[in-house]
Amino acid sequence: MNVFNWARAKSPWLLHFNTGGCNGCDIELVAALTPKFDVERFGIRLQGSPRHADILAVTGPVTLQIRDRLVRVYEQMPEPKKVIAVGTCALSGSPFKDCYNVLGGIDTVLPVDAYVPGCPPKPEAIIDGIAGMIQRRRKSEPHGSDK
Amino acid sequence: MGQTSEVTEELRAAFKDSMIEVKAPRERRIFMRIKKVAFQETVKRLINDFGFRHLSTITGVDLGDQVEVIYHFAREGAIELSVGVALPKNTLSISTVSGLMPAASVYEREVHEFLGVSFEGNPNLSPLVLPEGWPKNVYPLRKERTFEELRQIGATK
Amino acid sequence: MGYGSTVKVPFGPQHPALKEPENFLFEVDGDIVVNVTPRIGYVHRGIEKALELRSYIQDLYLAERICGICSHAHTTCYTQGIEELLGVEAPPRAKYIRTIIAELERLHSHSLWVGVAAHEVGFDTLFMYTWRDREAVMELLEAISGNRVHYAMNTIGGVRRDISAEKTDKIRSSLDFFEKRVQEYLHVIRTEESFLKRTAGVGLLKKQEALDFCAVGPTLRASGVKNDVRADDPYAAYGEIPFEVIVDDECDVLGRTVVRCKEMLESINIVRYALDKMPDGSTRVRVPMAVPAGEAVSRVEAPRGELIHYAKSNGTTKPERYKVRSPTLANIPALCKTLVGAHLADIPIILAGIDPCFSCMDRMVFVDVAKDRNWVWTMQQLKRNTSR
Numbered sequence: 001m002n003v004f005n006w007a008r009a010k011s012p013w014l015l016h017f018n019t020g021g022c023n024g025c026d027i028e029l030v031a032a033l034t035p036k037f038d039v040e041r042f043g044i045r046l047q048g049s050p051r052h053a054d055i056l057a058v059t060g061p062v063t064l065q066i067r068d069r070l071v072r073v074y075e076q077m078p079e080p081k082k083v084i085a086v087g088t089c090a091l092s093g094s095p096f097k098d099c100y101n102v103l104g105g106i107d108t109v110l111p112v113d114a115y116v117p118g119c120p121p122k123p124e125a126i127i128d129g130i131a132g133m134i135q136r137r138r139k140s141e142p143h144g145s146d147k
Numbered sequence: 148m149g150q151t152s153e154v155t156e157e158l159r160a161a162f163k164d165s166m167i168e169v170k171a172p173r174e175r176r177i178f179m180r181i182k183k184v185a186f187q188e189t190v191k192r193l194i195n196d197f198g199f200r201h202l203s204t205i206t207g208v209d210l211g212d213q214v215e216v217i218y219h220f221a222r223e224g225a226i227e228l229s230v231g232v233a234l235p236k237n238t239l240s241i242s243t244v245s246g247l248m249p250a251a252s253v254y255e256r257e258v259h260e261f262l263g264v265s266f267e268g269n270p271n272l273s274p275l276v277l278p279e280g281w282p283k284n285v286y287p288l289r290k291e292r293t294f295e296e297l298r299q300i301g302a303t304k
Numbered sequence: 305m306g307y308g309s310t311v312k313v314p315f316g317p318q319h320p321a322l323k324e325p326e327n328f329l330f331e332v333d334g335d336i337v338v339n340v341t342p343r344i345g346y347v348h349r350g351i352e353k354a355l356e357l358r359s360y361i362q363d364l365y366l367a368e369r370i371c372g373i374c375s376h377a378h379t380t381c382y383t384q385g386i387e388e389l390l391g392v393e394a395p396p397r398a399k400y401i402r403t404i405i406a407e408l409e410r411l412h413s414h415s416l417w418v419g420v421a422a423h424e425v426g427f428d429t430l431f432m433y434t435w436r437d438r439e440a441v442m443e444l445l446e447a448i449s450g451n452r453v454h455y456a457m458n459t460i461g462g463v464r465r466d467i468s469a470e471k472t473d474k475i476r477s478s479l480d481f482f483e484k485r486v487q488e489y490l491h492v493i494r495t496e497e498s499f500l501k502r503t504a505g506v507g508l509l510k511k512q513e514a515l516d517f518c519a520v521g522p523t524l525r526a527s528g529v530k531n532d533v534r535a536d537d538p539y540a541a542y543g544e545i546p547f548e549v550i551v552d553d554e555c556d557v558l559g560r561t562v563v564r565c566k567e568m569l570e571s572i573n574i575v576r577y578a579l580d581k582m583p584d585g586s587t588r589v590r591v592p593m594a595v596p597a598g599e600a601v602s603r604v605e606a607p608r609g610e611l612i613h614y615a616k617s618n619g620t621t622k623p624e625r626y627k628v629r630s631p632t633l634a635n636i637p638a639l640c641k642t643l644v645g646a647h648l649a650d651i652p653i654i655l656a657g658i659d660p661c662f663s664c665m666d667r668m669v670f671v672d673v674a675k676d677r678n679w680v681w682t683m684q685q686l687k688r689n690t691s692r
Contacts, residue, residue, distance in 0.1 A: 020349060024372025024453040027416065031442075034435035063348060064278040064301055095366055099350035100287060100297030101278065120372065120453050173388065175537055176601055201531075202518050203603070203612045204629035219601060219612060225536045227601050229614070250518035250637045253342070254629075261352075271341070276348045287353055288625075294357055297350070 011043035012134060015053035015077070019070050020102070021060025024120040025087035029057060032123040039127055050076035055130065056083045058110075059120075061093040062103040074110050082113040082137070084129060087120050151175055154226060158197070165189055177228045183241065186232055190218070190244050193230070198222050202244075205254035207262040209290045212236055214262050218244070240265035261288040335647055335690070340640040355626040360386055360460060360595060363623065370628060372453050373416065376402075376409045377606035378613075378628070379458040384539055385602035385615040386460050389595045396541075396583040398462035403541040404475075404578050405448070405457050406604070407571040411482065412441045413607035414564040414571075417659045418489055421561055424656045425502035430492060437485040440478045447471055462588025472579050479572045486572075490565040493558070503558040507642045507654035510555055519638035520631045521609020522567065523658045526552045526559035533605035540604075544581070547574050557657040564659075593621045606631055608659050632660045649690035 165185025422430035609631030
């Protein structure tokens with residue numbers, strides 16, 4: 001496995017972005033950083049800049065106000081990149097799905113690689129979702145990929 | 148209910164010319180409806196003479212051919228007085244209270260963008276919450292605006 | 305909530321002509337803010353309209369999700385208003401349970417905030433400690449309600465779950481632990497130089513200004529005003545539970561932090577009292593689906609301050625009009641006042657000081673009135689460019 005893919009698989013850097021949610025998922029995602037769950041022991045780090053991130057973790061239904069910013073953040077991330085939709089709103093927009101200022105789930109705007117359901121999902125579920133996605137990447141790209 | 152009843156009667160006496168009705172369904176809650184023409188004067192007196200110095204928020208309600216603007220005042224945290232003024236839709240404006248209460252400015256902006264009420268004298272009625280590019284005359288909380296119609300507007304943005 | 309984590313979403317220099325909704329427009333002269341205009345809307349989901357189109361019981365689920373941090377405050381405010389329209393009262397035991405959950409929510413919200421405030425001033429150790437200890441409260445909420453966030457305890461007519469005797473014991477022991485931790489934080493924030501330097505004298509909001517701008521919650525109380533909806537306009541079981549309204553005269557961000565810490569200690573006492581005095585009986589009354597025509601104003605003291613709902617019913621199963629005013633919006637005018645005259649570097653902690661409950665406060669537009677230039681910064685860029 002070439003060194004880049006080993007690094008991406010072993011210690012992915014995560015960018016957290018809220019697209020209009022109630023903050024429920026955000027506080028559980030942040031809780032994953034804190035001592036009881038300590039996601040950093042899995043090598044997962046929350047990062048500040050899209051340009052350094054491997055994984056985009058998105059919470060909230062996509063509001064009209066935020067859509068362009070969300071797309072821009074995604075475009076600023078270097079390849080290969082993955083998107084994980086955290087929480088029911090990010091999955092489908094529900095219960096705000098029909099509201100006039102809401103487009104729907106994240107996959108109305110971006111390609112999504114993993115979905116973590118819950119309202120909100122517990123920190124363990126979020127970590128599980130991220131870890132599962134990394135595992136699948138390791139399995140499908142064992143000798144490295146230039147995607 | 149003692150204090151609330153007293154205050155209700157004081158209000159009834161003080162504003163008998165401008166008032167349409169006043170009622171107190173429970174303690175610490177008074178609802179008053181007044182005529183638009185008496186609005187500015189009434190608000191001044193409520194703040195200065197009656198001590199209703201905290202403005203909790205301003206609500207706009209679409210009544211059909213009128214829009215009612217309701218000002219929710221509180222007195223030292225306790226009695227909540229809601230003062231409603233009905234405005235005909237063809238002359239949908241009322242003077243701002245932001246000169247008397249600076250906090251009113253944000254609430255007036257909100258009622259303006261969702262129901263189309265003009266607050267004369269408010270220097271900033273720019274959108275507070277609706278997205279950039281939202282069509283100017285589409286007021287989401289008007290009853291004639293259906294969900295489907297609003298969704299269409301959202302989707303084409 | 306971007307600012308709550310170690311993650312911000314920077315975009316680098318932006319061209320001013322790009323159409324992006326800004327959160328705040330800052331006019332600056334050198335390093336000092338001279339004017340602020342708020343512009344929010346990222347989290348606007350059109351809830352008030354949606355509430356008109358669903359039944360009262362469906363709306364309960366929407367009301368809960370207005371905010372993930374103070375969801376119980378919203379459902380308490382909602383159910384109280386609808387119960388008033390229906391002419392029913394939740395049974396006494398339900399009112400006590402509502403109060404207990406409300407105070408546990410205050411504990412989780414305030415400790416979350418202390419961690420966030422610590423993070424804003426670069427004190428990540430305190431952030432980690434508070435969020436670790438906060439787990440004690442989250443576990444309690446999960447044990448009682450089944451969920452850590454969005455407890456769904458309230459229903460129209462009462463509460464959906466009871467608190468058993470075993471849970472009562474667990475609550476007491478967790479609170480004993482948490483109380484010691486909060487006393488520790490109170491000591492730390494008052495003595496730790498790095499925290500004091502960034503918060504003492506910062507974000508000043510004088511008492512008369514707080515009143516003139518109709519501020520609410522800990523922001524108001526840290527400016528010396530003794531207003532608290534739980535005491536002034538009692539609801540649930542607060543009328544029967546003695547407690548102190550915490551006030552501070554410092555009028556700065558440090559004062560707001562001290563108020564929240566002391567309020568946590570007070571909340572712990574309220575829960576203990578409520579557990580001791582909890583009346584027996586049912587936890588809910590059955591209510592009809594249709595609500596007679598009328599109007600009601602409902603107020604609660606959410607962790608961030610006065611929360612007010614206005615409900616208008618029309619005799620059907622759906623509301624005619626439902627208005628929600630969250631405490632953060634009430635504090636925006638006061639916030640703008642405190643920002644004028646502030647240094648750019650203090651903007652993040654002053655914004656955090658009102659404990660804002662809308663996501664993505666991470667973009668600000670700056671206009672330098674003296675030099676006639678404008679630029680856009682994210683929160684992270686602001687911190688990097690103004691760190692001292």
